[in-house]
Structures are given as structure tokens and as C-alpha cells.
Amino acid sequence: MVYVSQTLCLSHSPGFARDDEEQFGDNFRAGLVQVRDAVRAFKPTLVVFFGSDHRRSFTDNLPAISVVYSAEGLGDLRSPTGPYDVPVDVAKTLVAELIARDFDIAVTRHVALDHGFGQTVADVIGALNSVPIVPIFINCATPPLARPARAVALGKAVGEILTDFDERVLYIGSGGLSHNPPTLALVAEGLPEHERKRISAEHREAAKDMIRPDWDEAFISSLADADTAWAEHLEQADLDPAGVGVNEVRTWLAAHAAGGKALDRVAYEPVREWLTGMGIAMSDFSAHR
Template structure:
């Protein structure tokens, strides 16, 4: 297992508007660890903010060709995706009874782009195989199912030197994602105007959820070990306890299971925007 490194992190950590605190410092430490590890492949479990997947939203999908949308000051360009390897992974997952989708092309948003740039320097610095997990448009997978997917992916790549990445969460609530998903594709300016209106309405009506850090602490404790017992309880009343953004931690769960080791939390800031970085290197 010396050929596995797992890093899970919130996205948007290095935006100029983001706090200059422990999490920003931790992502720099994680980037140095990744550089020293020098993976031959990055398997990236990420989500989407209803940009790449709108009219059809798979629960899980392996992406065979990917570009970056550049939203929220994110990177642009193309990922170096090993398509043949992705096809082999899809075949293996289907053979092991995972109903996995194949995305032949996807324009991935900041859920992939920011974290890839933060950890690798650029989105094309290493071969990256993106695995999409739906976290924005309910119903979501269970945490146990995400872990099962991650474990099988880890088994498939057992003989390779792989960096597993999970990007998203922790507890935070996104009022714009409370509206029913319609599948209607908006332009980015239309989308931002709609989200702004929904957020302002939530503040006026007093429906902004006040979250507490207990969900974060429970989740970080779970991925800090190797037991799977916590997976069934962590998703109970998820929106009420962690906000609708907490589902992004399905990506962390898959990466944790792929790596097969408990994660060490390098930094955690509870500010209702779900900021944390966790990392482990197999001994």
C-alpha cells in the first residue's frame, strides 16, 4: 500500500476572498506532499454544481474526456485524461455490479478545477481520471455505497502509484440548491442571477440554516479510522444536520475507501462553508 496517497479538501480554498487561515496553509502542505509522492495517476472523485450534468444526472460516472469551465475564477483548459484506462475501469465496475455511467465528454466546474490546481499546480500536470459523484441533485447515493465504489476503484488500481482526491464539503447549506431541479440549462449569468435571488430570498424569509460543527466532527472521526460502522448513521437527516452541501462529502468517502487507510485532519475551520483538508499516506 506504499503506492497510495489520499488527499481530501474543500474547494475554493485559495480564492482571494477566502480566509487566510489554517486550511489555506494546510492545502500548501498537502501540495508539497503530493509533489514528493509524485503519482503516476490521479483518481479524482468530484462533484458538480449543476453545470456539467443538468438534463441527465448520473449517480456515478467515469469521465473519459474533460475540460475545465473556469467558473468562480477557476482554471481553464483540458485535463490529461487516460481514456483507455477509464474504459477499463468502467468495464471492471460493471462486472462488479456497479451501475456506472460513462461520460465521454464533460466540462467540469470548480468542484474539480480548483482542487486539481491547488494540489497539482495545474489541471494538466498529471494524468487525471475524473469520477463524478452526484452531490447536488437529490436523490444522492448513500455514504456506504460511495465507500463501496471507492473500495472497488482502489482494488482496480492496486498496482499503480495513485493519488486519490476527494473534493467538496463539509457541512454547509446552499439555498440555491433547495429549488427543485428542472434540468433547464441556464447561461452562467442567468444562473448566477437566479442563485443570488434565491439566496437573498432565503435571508429575507429567515430560512438560512444555522449549522453546528457536530456533523463535521462526526464525519472527520469516521474517515479518521478504517471501520465502516459510521457510514449508515452519518447520512441520517443529512440536510438538517449538515446542510445540503454536506452531501459533497460523498467524494471524500469514496477517496477514503479507495486509499484504504484512515485520514489525518490537517486543518478544519467551521464557518458554514465546509472548509477542511485531510490527508493520509500509506505506510
């Protein structure tokens, strides 16, 4: 076996998990089925998951970037529970090599990861421990936030390191696209779950109008080029018009740079009931059609 990679970037939303009757997001759902099949056909032996947190897992200590050595699912908002299968030797190698490349990387020895990781793992792969996963946390919620270009540099470094591994690596970036969730937009720190629910309910209708389809479509189109030079020039001001939730596209930028491949647009639709522009992009996707 030799190194080969695939890249998948997609939105997540608690609204999707709560939509038991599948009333909304038909386009996104159809795309999700397609990429799930493509991942199954790819048969990854290792997943590197660039994910975010919603002020649940990382609170008192908030690194800009952290490689996780051991994790379980928090189970918030219908996300899964149970252990992740984290190959700690791979994780430790990534940390050592990233430090050698001048990343002052943090290590998280154990954490319960929220739906920013778990929802997508469940939707795309299945059980949290069904394939070895190295979770890499990128702070996308609580200022100060690293520049988008730092996520690009991180992804490039991870991809360079893993090319020496005999693995079939699936890079995943989960978050975004445009959305302005009240609990992030109106509050600076984490909240108890009952307070989250209250604030979300009070401001839900206004948040439905915060999706920016034009911004989302332009961003997805930019991923169609393997060259990430455009992303290295992104500033926070370029993201701000799409709401605070769009900061999670840092995970997309990292995954895109890690794989080093052009991403095909799989699906996009603004789902007002989920408060989010729901998109999917994947490398080599046209080959699976």
C-alpha cells in the first residue's frame, strides 16, 4: 500500500440532525448519500478530521490548534457518543513534525468532542471508532481567531507529513458555510445547555435570514483549483459578511490544503430551517458519478 488521499468538506448543522421527518435540505441529503458512497468506495485506512467546537469541549483552555490524542463523543444535539479510534502514534508524529515546522501546536490528551466532529463522522463514516481518526481542532468560535491563512499552512504541513505514510488518508473539513447562530453571535463564552436553547429560540427567526448563498457559492467555486494561493490572502474581513458561523470554513481550508487537490462541487442549498448554507465539496468526485 502507498499513500493516496481523498478530501471531503461539508457543512454540519444541529437542524439537520433534528429534522426527523426529512422535510428540508433535499439537495444536501442527496449529496451526502453520494459522498458517503464515495468514501466507502475509497476505503480510508486513516481519517484526519479538521473540526471545530461550539464552546463545549474547549472552554477554560482554548488553543488555536490542537491535535487530539484520545477522544469520545459528547452526545450534544443528537451527535454520537462512544470512543474514537485515535491512532496515538500517528497523532504524536504529527505533533512532532508540526513543531519542527514552527507550529506551536497544542496537545489534547483526552476530550469529549461535540457535534462539530461527531455529527459528520456519523453521517459520512458511521460509528466513531469504525476507522482510525486523528481529530485536529481549529478554534473557529471564540476570538482571537487565527488568520485563515494559518489554516491553509496547517493543512499543507499535515499533508506533507502524511505523504510518507502508507495509508489511504481521507481529509475531512466540517463546518460552515454562511450562518450566524445566536449562541455564537450574541454571547462571548460558553453557556449551559438550557441557556443555549433559550437564546437560540428567541433569535431563531432572525438567524434564518443570515444565510448568504452568493458568498457560499463563490467560496465553493474557489475550491475547484488545487492551488491554494487565493486562500492564503483571505482576511477576517472577507469572512465577516457571512456571519460568525462561517469562521468554520477554516476547517475546509485546512482539509483542502492537506489533500492538495481540486474539489468538485457536490451540493449546495441554503436551508433556512437549519439556519445554514449547507454545502459539500469533494476531490475526485466526478469519477464516482
